[in-house]
Amino acid sequence: MQSGRPVSRKTRWERFKAAMWEYRWLNLMVIPGFFFFILFKYVPMYGIIIAFKNYKGAAGGFQAIASAPWIGLKNFEIFFKSLYCARIFKNTIWISLLRLVFSFPAPILLALMINEVRSNVFKRTVQTITYMPYFLSWVVVAALLNTLLSPDNGAINAMIQLRGGSTVYFLTSKSWFRPILIISEIWKNIGYGSIVYLAAITSIDQEQYEAARVDGASKFQQIIHVTLPELSNIIAIMLILQIGKMFDDNFDQIYNLYSPSVYEVADVFETYIYRNGIQQSKFSYSAAIGLVKSVIALAMILFTNWASKKLDTDGLF
Amino acid sequence: MGCSEEGIMMKVKKNRTLNSPGEHIFLFLNDLILILLCIVMIYPVLFVLARSVTPELERALHPLRIFPSSFDFTGYVFIFSSGSNIVNSYRTTILRTLIGTAVNMALTLLLAYPLSKKYYRPRKVLTGLIVFTMWFSGGLIPSFLLNKSLGLLNSFWVYIFPCAVNPFNLMIMRNFFQQIPDSLDESAKLDGANDLRVFWSIYLPLSTASIATLTLFYAVFHWNMWFDSMLYMNRKEMWTMQYTLRQLIDSATVTDIATVGTAMDNIPPAETVRMATVVVATVPILCIYPFLQKYFVKGMLVGSVKG
Numbered sequence: 001m002q003s004g005r006p007v008s009r010k011t012r013w014e015r016f017k018a019a020m021w022e023y024r025w026l027n028l029m030v031i032p033g034f035f036f037f038i039l040f041k042y043v044p045m046y047g048i049i050i051a052f053k054n055y056k057g058a059a060g061g062f063q064a065i066a067s068a069p070w071i072g073l074k075n076f077e078i079f080f081k082s083l084y085c086a087r088i089f090k091n092t093i094w095i096s097l098l099r100l101v102f103s104f105p106a107p108i109l110l111a112l113m114i115n116e117v118r119s120n121v122f123k124r125t126v127q128t129i130t131y132m133p134y135f136l137s138w139v140v141v142a143a144l145l146n147t148l149l150s151p152d153n154g155a156i157n158a159m160i161q162l163r164g165g166s167t168v169y170f171l172t173s174k175s176w177f178r179p180i181l182i183i184s185e186i187w188k189n190i191g192y193g194s195i196v197y198l199a200a201i202t203s204i205d206q207e208q209y210e211a212a213r214v215d216g217a218s219k220f221q222q223i224i225h226v227t228l229p230e231l232s233n234i235i236a237i238m239l240i241l242q243i244g245k246m247f248d249d250n251f252d253q254i255y256n257l258y259s260p261s262v263y264e265v266a267d268v269f270e271t272y273i274y275r276n277g278i279q280q281s282k283f284s285y286s287a288a289i290g291l292v293k294s295v296i297a298l299a300m301i302l303f304t305n306w307a308s309k310k311l312d313t314d315g316l317f
Numbered sequence: 318m319g320c321s322e323e324g325i326m327m328k329v330k331k332n333r334t335l336n337s338p339g340e341h342i343f344l345f346l347n348d349l350i351l352i353l354l355c356i357v358m359i360y361p362v363l364f365v366l367a368r369s370v371t372p373e374l375e376r377a378l379h380p381l382r383i384f385p386s387s388f389d390f391t392g393y394v395f396i397f398s399s400g401s402n403i404v405n406s407y408r409t410t411i412l413r414t415l416i417g418t419a420v421n422m423a424l425t426l427l428l429a430y431p432l433s434k435k436y437y438r439p440r441k442v443l444t445g446l447i448v449f450t451m452w453f454s455g456g457l458i459p460s461f462l463l464n465k466s467l468g469l470l471n472s473f474w475v476y477i478f479p480c481a482v483n484p485f486n487l488m489i490m491r492n493f494f495q496q497i498p499d500s501l502d503e504s505a506k507l508d509g510a511n512d513l514r515v516f517w518s519i520y521l522p523l524s525t526a527s528i529a530t531l532t533l534f535y536a537v538f539h540w541n542m543w544f545d546s547m548l549y550m551n552r553k554e555m556w557t558m559q560y561t562l563r564q565l566i567d568s569a570t571v572t573d574i575a576t577v578g579t580a581m582d583n584i585p586p587a588e589t590v591r592m593a594t595v596v597v598a599t600v601p602i603l604c605i606y607p608f609l610q611k612y613f614v615k616g617m618l619v620g621s622v623k624g
């Protein structure tokens with residue numbers, strides 16, 4: 001045995017022990033949360049190996065993942081060769097693009113409009129009312145939509161019939177489904193999304209408006225030449241964040257609104273994984289699709305985090 | 318950034334004066350559009366509220382009516398009568414929201430405090446470990462199999478443990494703790510207080526606004542959750558309100574879902590039960606959020622990107 005090593009190891013161990021003792025209360029506080037993250041976040045990550053295995057039957061539970069036979073990339077092959085793969089990618093990207101174009105600017109517009117309101121009471125009222133839908137679940141929003149859009153005696157179809165039009169089956173129509181996704185998303189999130197922009201608008205230096213006014217700028221010109229440029233940084237950051245979430249499916253929304261007749265335009269990763277994995281018990285196959293999604297989502301987030309660091313040296317976290 | 322609630326609400330441009338008819342028209346149109354928007358926001362909720370108390374015949378004859386000419390409260394009577402499964406769901410949801418939020422807050426606060434301390438050496442590793450879970454997850458299937466193996470299937474605790482800490486909320490809390498000056502901590506330590514004591518008597522009382530915000534976020538999450546009932550709960554008596562509602566909407570008849578035990582007679586029309594359930598599932602949240610509005614505005618800004 002060499003003479004130097006055990007001594008240094010011992011002191012290091014002792015130093016470690018001393019540090020652990022010094023932080024004993026903090027360590028104690030960390031334990032429950034740490035245990036939660038390991039058990040409910042990291043153990044499932046180990047479970048991802050199920051995607052490369054042929055796991056049959058849930059009877060064995062999580063432990064049986066280890067003993068299931070390896071089959072390499074078979075599950076991925078099946079998915080990439082199936083027609084569902086193209087459909088899911090197409091739907092995910094389409095819905096995300098529609099969101100970027102329509103749902104993303106809506107809260108900015110609302111914030112600009114609320115900012116122009118001159119009465120404080122009215123301003124507060126508008127804010128309180130527009131925040132409201134954010135607190136409803138998608139189950140409730142789907143119930144509202146079902147009631148409004150119902151072909152039997154929903155309000156919208158009643159109006160259409162009053163004008164002599166014929167009944168529209170909104171929620172089962174392939175051409176209507178995506179617009180309804182976007183409209184309902186805007187309805188639910190526009191008020192809440194405007195908070196960040198309103199805060200940014202409030203912090204703009206009022207003298208800039210004064211200066212613009214002296215130069216004879218109208219209200220509209222002030223918005224274009226003062227407010228929007230001041231907001232450009234926060235808009236850029238929010239846009240990047242939104243792009244990073246492109247592969248977050250909004251499962252709650254789609255699952256509560258869709259039906260087999262619109263799968264073709266509505267099916268996204270999570271809905272497909274749920275139907276195959278949980279309802280049909282194809283665990284390995286759906287876990288493989290889940291992994292594809294998680295990896296793409298991770299790449300998007302790392303990319304957007306990098307991009308936002310270019311904008312804001314603090315990064316997002 | 319002027320992050321305060323007062324800042325957003327009150328800082329109107331008082332010094333601006335109107336000087337052209339064009340601006341009058343602009344402001345008038347602006348207000349008008351906002352009023353229309355508010356109507357669009359409220360109408361669906363009022364519509365469902367009205368439908369829940371409108372007799373079935375009138376619903377069919379006057380589908381657009383918001384103020385019914387006669388009232389029919391059988392939906393509500395049924396929901397709160399014995400033998401109704403909706404009472405069970407309501408109880409489950411309330412229990413889940415109370416216990417779940419308490420567990421959430423306890424774990425989040427306990428974990429956020431050490432992570433906010435620069436002198437706590439494991440801080441970086443732990444933060445990295447937690448942030449990574451916001452970016453990458455095992456996904457639905459491994460989590461499902463794990464929870465099953467943990468014996469959480471058909472257990473009330475499936476509503477509590479798998480969502481015990483939300484990493485985003487944790488980071489909001491940590492960021493807030495970090496803003497509290499270290500000098501408070503140091504002087505308390507000189508007086509002989511330990512970390513637990515500093516946390517309890519200094520940090521928590523200083524963080525009431527953030528604590529209120531996170532409590533609201535967690536409580537709304539639990540109140541609105543339905544997915545774990547669908548995945549893990551085969552006993553309909555222990556479904557959450559939202560999942561029961563989902564099932565009511567999905568099925569043509571409501572009897573199976575809305576009742577337990579021996580069949581009841583006099584079940585109101587399906588649509589009446591559905592509408593009344595929507596109202597009952599929604600009203601508590603609609604009643605509390607306006608009072609907590611200023612907290613969540615604050616919380617949203619603490620948690621969001623720094624401007």
